[in-house]
Amino acid sequence: MLRTADMLLLFCLVGSASALYKQWIPDTNYENKTNWDKGSVPCGNDIAQFPAQSSVSVYVETMHSVREMRLPVNGEFIFNSGAGFSVVDVEDPGCGEGVTAQFKGSAPLQWFNPALWQVAATLDDMQKERFLFSVHEESVPCWYDDVIFKARSSFRVDATSSQSSIDVKTVSVLGQTFSSRSEFERYLSSRSGRLQFHRNTPINVGKSGCGDPTGCDCGNSVNKDRICSTVTCSSLTCEQPLNPVGHCCGMCGAIVTIQYTNGFNLETYRQRILYQFLTQEQYQSVQLGMSKVSKPQRLLGFVVFSKAVIQVVIDDGGTSTQSEALALDIVKDARNQGANYGILGAELQTSSGGGGEGVDVMVIGIVFGALAFMAIVIVLVIVLVRKGVVRMPSLSSLPTPSIRFRKNHVVGSLDGPLDQGFDNPMFDTPTMMPAIPQLYGADNGISLTQTGVHFVNPAYDEHETDFTA
Incomplete structure (x- = not known):
């Protein structure tokens, strides 16, 4: 039984985990050494050069000295308080002989690249770098997510989508949060907005958060080809690689598929798994992602319908030992305590080929699939009869047997x-x-x-x- 302090901690976590925050990682900051071809920030003896035809917004955090600076035709500096540049003729003894450093951070990076985003349940988790693991489609902002570009940072992003628009809940840029479409459109029309967002697709903010306690579908499956084109899959050594819904690559580990009722709460259950299992020492290296997905239900090899389920993806870096042990613990917990959380059953898949620890889910799926197939056949017959394609004989036309x-x-x-x-x-x-x-x-x-x-x-x-x- 949980102690009072533990219960208070759990309720605080649940209350703060009502939304996901996704933060853009790359930047075009002057102080970021990865933005320079020499791997270091230019100093007093160096020439800082920006490509002439680049269009870039550069954030400058502090004061810098250079021997020379070559600027692009189209660009801007965003200065933090007290930041700036000085050009000096005297040699800086701590800078070396002096080189020409080329700024290389001006090329726009793809919005739909899952490697360029960090996911957290709360802003506090984001600042403390307690990030969540997600499948590739859900690593990119979903329509109900809060999008964050770091406050003291500038960037260059290519927001091109396979849909007519990119929809999100809010967008934060340079510490300012935009929650209405009109306000954000005004920012996008500004000089900084045009340099930071390379847009072929409109970005719409102001979407409501996910109002379904059981969770919402991310909606990024339309952009799956675009997302997966940015992903490089590594070679796997497990016997039977798994293919989670929404993931671009096979993986070694385990998947728990949970059937639920209307009383299920995704965030409550997420925090239960976090508090009950991921705090244990043996699971410290395990990555776990949980979300609602639509999974096809098959009958006799045919896809009968798609059913919303909770997918729990567990990865421990390829060994599969810890991930499978954790998956078994989750399935056993669903069997013992699932009724208290609105769980009907759980099905286990592992990359080692093991399994069989389901909680009546396979039987439930087959029964639902058979009923759905019968319903489809009946509806099809009714439609064909109404359209006159099939004629049902009347009772009066049937012959009456006589002897x-x-x-x-x-x-x-x-x-x-x-x-x-x-x-x-x-x-x-x-x-x-x-x-x-x-x-x-x-x-x-x-x-x-x-x-x-x-x-x-x-x-x-x-x-x-x-x-x-």
């Missing part, structure tokens, strides 16, 4: 003439039969008529009337 018993006569229909069938030369007329009285005599119970040869039933009286059964 008539007649002594020395064949069975016939009450409503029509007797069906004579086809002519058989063996049984045409009495004259065609051999004259053998003892064979066709009355004493033998055989009668020869115009309609053929009949066996007389002695149980019937000669004067018995017809009746219909």
Whole structure:
């Protein structure tokens, strides 16, 4: 049983984890040594050169001295308080012989590159670098996410999408948060906005956060090809690599698929897994991502429908040992405590080929799949009947069976003439039969008529009337 302090901590975590924050990593800051081709920031003996045709916004944090500076045709410096440049003629003894340093951070980087984003549950987690692991599609901002570009930073991003627009909840630039579309459009029209955002696709802010406690689909599957084109997949050594929904590469580890009810709360359960398992020492190196995804349900090899499930992806760097152990713990916890969290069942997949620790999920899936298949067939028949493609026979058109018993006569229909069938030369007329009285005599119970040869039933009286059964 949880102590009071532990319960308070859990509730605080749940309350603060109602949204995800995604922060852009690269920048065009002057002090970032990776933005210079020499791997260091220019000093007093160096020439700082920006490509003439580049269009770049550069953030300057502090004062710098250079021997010379060559600026681009189109660009800007954003100065922090007290920042600036000085050009000196005297040699700086601590700078070396002096070189020409080329600024290389002016090329726009792709918005839909998952490696360029960091994901956190809270702003505090973001500042403390407690980042979340996500599949590739969800590493990029979803429509309900808060997007952050660092306060003391500038950047250059290519926001080109396969959709008509990029939708997000808010965007923060240089410490200012934009939550309305009109305000952000004004910023994008400014000089800094045009240099920072290379746009072929509109960026719309002001979307509401995910209002579904069970979670929301990220919506980035439309851009999956664009996302995966930026990802380089590493070689795998596991027996059966897994393919999580929304991920560009196979992976070694484990996947837990959770079926849930309307009482399920994604953030509450996320914090339970974090507090219950990820704080344990043996799972310190494990990365875990949890989200709602649409997973196809199959019946007899055919995709019958897609069902929303909670996907828990667990990766421990390729060894699979810790990830599989954690996945087993999660499945056992779902079996024992799942009813308290709105969980119907959990299915386990591992890259080592193990599994079988499901909680009735496979049976549930097959039953739902069979019912869905039957429903589809019924709906299809109804549609075809209404369109006249298929005609259902009416009850009145169906024949009514009747039986008539007649002594020395064949069975016939009450409503029509007797069906004579086809002519058989063996049984045409009495004259065609051999004259053998003892064979066709009355004493033998055989009668020869115009309609053929009949066996007389002695149980019937000669004067018995017809009746219909």
